[in-house]
Amino acid sequence: METTWETELRTAGLRVTRPRLSVLGVLAEHPHVDADTIATAARTVHPSISPQAVYGVLKALVGGGLARRIEPAGGPALYELRVGDNHHHLVCRGCGVVADVDCVVGQAPCLSPSETAGFAVDEAEVVFWGLCADCQVARRTHGYGTNSTTENSAIEEGVGA
Amino acid sequence: METTWETELRTAGLRVTRPRLSVLGVLAEHPHVDADTIATAARTVHPSISPQAVYGVLKALVGGGLARRIEPAGGPALYELRVGDNHHHLVCRGCGVVADVDCVVGQAPCLSPSETAGFAVDEAEVVFWGLCADCQVARRTHGYGTNSTTENSAIEEGVGA
């Protein structure tokens, strides 16, 4: 598998280094994670990696088109490997879990606002806010979100496609 | 005009204070501004207002449903008075200008992802990214975005409805 990443890195004109492979490994296992979680997870594979190195790697990956950065309001930025297929996200207000959703209605509608006001639009970003299944249960059970504040990153869930 | 805001504040169960009226005044003139710009502008009317007071006021306004907070990726949070009508935003990658757009296709489509993955969705946030008219010209003229970095807030532009 790593061979694939090596190829992709080279194709993007990036050198193949241990930190980069570690980060790619983490991203492959966890679809939506923040920089800090990536650093922690990557350290199990490559102990000496520093948080700043992770930022550098992520910047390089995003720049090279291997990863995508998403920034849900009110939280740290998350990174994912799914690039190229324009898909959107479901974010849980309770625990911060992010799930993928394929483009809402086919392909085109997402990219055409009624009035562009002179803007040259190149991307439509759609974020659905709500409560994930777990948080709905928690809220009904304990009266108010309980398992919420504890872990609001590092968790992930893949759905679309 | 202030009378209206006084009424709205009271209706929301909030006290009518000078800082609040100042902030509302700024928001009425500038549809999409960040907290810092609001503080600066409000100071022309009420010199002694502190940045933290602005955060407090904004929090109160958002909590009371008088203002809405939007957080475009990569920039500080912006605030606007248009609440209740679900409209979306066009953000310029060059200068950060934000313009309003009415709901893409009528009302409903915005709220139905193809797969909810068990989520109870309550809001669909749509952000269109692109280049505003000015930045398109600037980019074509100077080869690369020029008037960009200088002012990326405090500017605003109203369009939809």
Add this chain to the structure above:
DNA sequence: CTCTTGATTTGACTGGATCAAAACAACAGG
């Protein structure tokens, strides 16, 4: 006018992210 309660001020602090310079490693060429 006075009192209560909520709002503002002041000042310190957090967390995510960026920057710059120095140490280091990938990989092309000999």
Add this chain to the structure above:
DNA sequence: CCTGTTGTTTTGATCCAGTCAAATCAAGAG
């Protein structure tokens, strides 16, 4: 295989938006 160049990683400092807590102050009820 060895060497040099150049892009990466490290280290450490720094920035900015935003938050928190205690003290002061003013809105509005009585």
